[in-house]
Amino acid sequence: MNVKPLGIVRKIDELGRIVIPKEVRRQQGWTTGTPVEMLGSEDGVFIRPYSIGDQDAVIRALEAKKSFVEDVRVKKALDLAINTFK
Incomplete structure (x- = not known):
């Protein structure tokens, strides 16, 4: 995995939330409602779009x-119908 710093730092708010900056969302093609998943490793936590495969489009x-x-x-x-696919 090739990881590079973006120079963006965000604080966790009192509810435990972190805002993903607009520039990052735009670059990744993430819009409101895009499901993302968090992956943990020895190096930290990574976020990527979540996909359940071909059923996403349905x-x-x-x-x-x-x-x-x-x-x-x-x-x-x-x-x-939506819940049967999830």
Whole structure:
């Protein structure tokens, strides 16, 4: 793994959160709602986008449709479908 310092330092807030700078998110193509996972090693903690494989595209499509649906029953059905893929 080739790791280089970015020269960016952030403090952990009182709730344990760290803000990922906009420049880093933009460079990585991460938008609001992008799932990320943390990996630990002897050298520290690393963050990368989380993927569950081919099902990612299906989940994103269902979530996008859900945002346009107003019928509560349809939203619940979409939620159920999304959760079966997770």
